[in-house]
Amino acid sequence: QKEVEQNSGPLSVPEGAIASLNCTYSDRGSQSFFWYRQYSGKSPELIMSIYSNGDKEDGRFTAQLNKASQYVSLLIRDSQPSDSATYLCAVNGSSNTGKLIFGQGTTLQVKP
């Protein structure tokens, strides 16, 4: 079992729709969770962090965390073509030293 799992996609949504990206993790003691966006040929860029169960909203982005189910998701409302990228889920394991473990990423395509 991979430590952090994501569906590689591609996930294709029409412009203006809600994109839902999902991630599961294996270390039940994980405490910190992050979403990164990576455009083709570029480096990852941090877009959201979440530490507690529930939802966290930042503009068009909402991160959701359910530690009991070991599940974290990212919702993108009013998706724009500029949101087309690979979204990486990253988890800080129970060792709590700041080492982030990344999933393989989900490619999102927003079609005009």
Add this chain to the structure above:
Amino acid sequence: DAGVTQSPTHLIKTRGQQVTLRCSPKSGHDTVSWYQQALGQGPQFIFQYYEEEERQRGNFPDRFSGHQFPNYSSELNVNALLLGDSALYLCASSLEGPNYGYTFGSGTRLTVV
């Protein structure tokens, strides 16, 4: 405010050679982590440096080594290069602790021929 800077941006090496990649962290950051990213994959953790010491290491052979300097900058060294070492090498800096996300540099694209 300068972000994370990496050098060089691109590098071509021959099998068996050695390479050194360099990273300057974002101002105020004291922790540096190195990742290897193959095409179509997520970043794989190589190691992390804090207070000039290697604090954690991923599943990479001893051919991969590193260093952190007193000014928090860091180097990644890879010896006896293999074709499979071809990848994007990412440096990330952060504050020490589990609740701080990383800031990534633009990466070094290493090609081994």
